[in-house]
Amino acid sequence: MEAVTTERLAFKQPELADGDALFERMNDFDIVKFLTSVPWPYRRADADAYIERARSGRAEGNGHYYLVLDKATRAILGTVDLRFDPEETAHFGYWYAKAAWGRGYASEALTALLDFGFGSLGLRNIWGAAMPQNPASIRVMEKCGLTDVGRIEVERPNFGDAVEMVKLNMRRADWLARSGGAPA
Numbered sequence: 001m002e003a004v005t006t007e008r009l010a011f012k013q014p015e016l017a018d019g020d021a022l023f024e025r026m027n028d029f030d031i032v033k034f035l036t037s038v039p040w041p042y043r044r045a046d047a048d049a050y051i052e053r054a055r056s057g058r059a060e061g062n063g064h065y066y067l068v069l070d071k072a073t074r075a076i077l078g079t080v081d082l083r084f085d086p087e088e089t090a091h092f093g094y095w096y097a098k099a100a101w102g103r104g105y106a107s108e109a110l111t112a113l114l115d116f117g118f119g120s121l122g123l124r125n126i127w128g129a130a131m132p133q134n135p136a137s138i139r140v141m142e143k144c145g146l147t148d149v150g151r152i153e154v155e156r157p158n159f160g161d162a163v164e165m166v167k168l169n170m171r172r173a174d175w176l177a178r179s180g181g182a183p184a
């Protein structure tokens with residue numbers, strides 16, 4: 001998906017040189033409180049650990065991990081990733097720096113990720129999950145054409161508990177109907 005651009009966004013794989021910028025943006029409880037796998041307190045080393053997990057995950061074929069960039073300035077806005085499950089299914093996650101909220105970036109990037117997953121990777125199902133207390137994220141997924149398929153319990157190693165999340169799913173047929181099958 002590095003070759004993909006949208007109207008305002010570009011994507012690239014994270015590198016160690018991105019660690020400072022990631023730490024600066026991610027060290028924000030208003031972001032981490034809605035994520036299930038990011039440690040809190042967030043340390044500079046956690047940014048490097050994420051970058052290494054993205055590298056090894058990609059190398060092992062577990063998924064795709066991207067920084068979302070402002071296409072014009074190449075500034076880092078957030079991240080989006082797609083992790084593979086069995087049976088041609090994958091799930092995604094994302095977060096954006098607070099300064100970038102409310103401008104439609106999450107929806108623009110998720111649309112591109114769905115096109116990549118269904119169009120280029122040929123997946124059959126792509127799903128995401130958000131806490132009920134996170135209506136902005138649920139809205140992002142609904143705007144992109146996912147539908148609520150129920151509640152799931154997700155472990156949150158970062159807080160040592162489990163939380164109920166709203167699961168939203170898109171089937172390949174939904175994507176084809178929506179996009180006309182446009183290739184990624």
Ligand SMILES: CC(C)(COP(=O)(O)OP(=O)(O)OC[C@H]1O[C@@H](n2cnc3c(N)ncnc32)[C@H](O)[C@@H]1OP(=O)(O)O)[C@@H](O)C(=O)NCCC(=O)NCCS
Pocket residue numbers: 030031032034035094095096097100101102103104105106107108129130131134135136137139140143
């Ligand atoms: C959730 C998050 C990704 C949204 O990013 P964003 O770029 O602001 O999202 P968008 O601008 O594409 O869309 C947000 C939508 O939610 C709506 N929204 C925002 N706050 C809302 C609220 N409290 N209740 C209902 N809808 C809300 C916006 O109006 C917009 O919908 P609209 O286009 O129909 O008006 C961002 O706030 C974030 O990174 N949060 C912290 C981390 C996180 O929650 N990650 C997702 C975990 S599941």
